[in-house]
Amino acid sequence: MQIRTAKIRLLILTGIGLFLSGCSISDWYNGYYVEKSAIKEGQRNRDNYYNSESPQMQELRKHNDKYCSDLASRPENRVARDGYPNGVVNQAMFIGCMEDRGTPTYESYISMQKKNMMKSER
Numbered sequence: 001m002q003i004r005t006a007k008i009r010l011l012i013l014t015g016i017g018l019f020l021s022g023c024s025i026s027d028w029y030n031g032y033y034v035e036k037s038a039i040k041e042g043q044r045n046r047d048n049y050y051n052s053e054s055p056q057m058q059e060l061r062k063h064n065d066k067y068c069s070d071l072a073s074r075p076e077n078r079v080a081r082d083g084y085p086n087g088v089v090n091q092a093m094f095i096g097c098m099e100d101r102g103t104p105t106y107e108s109y110i111s112m113q114k115k116n117m118m119k120s121e122r
Contacts, residue, residue, distance in 0.1 A: 046106045061103040068097035 053061065071077065072094035078087030095108050104112065 049106045064101045064103045
């Protein structure tokens, strides 16, 4: 009797140990699931921002994107980085150009919203 009970207990403990060490629910939920859902939500918000613009604004954005991309990628405006002998595109210049020309990127729009919220809380 004792051998049979010990085998059952060993089997149950082994099963629980494998289950707990393999993948805990909290690790899965807090890691994979939350990251994936945050990425999807961000992409959805970004798409909604750009799709809610009028056709004239979308056309202006295309024109400004081309102009600002060309400006930020000129050799004299590139940013020096290790491992990139010709430098990299000046992202800050691109974002500033888009804002100055009236078509802020989604990221700069969110940044402006957060700044306005911080000012209103004071």
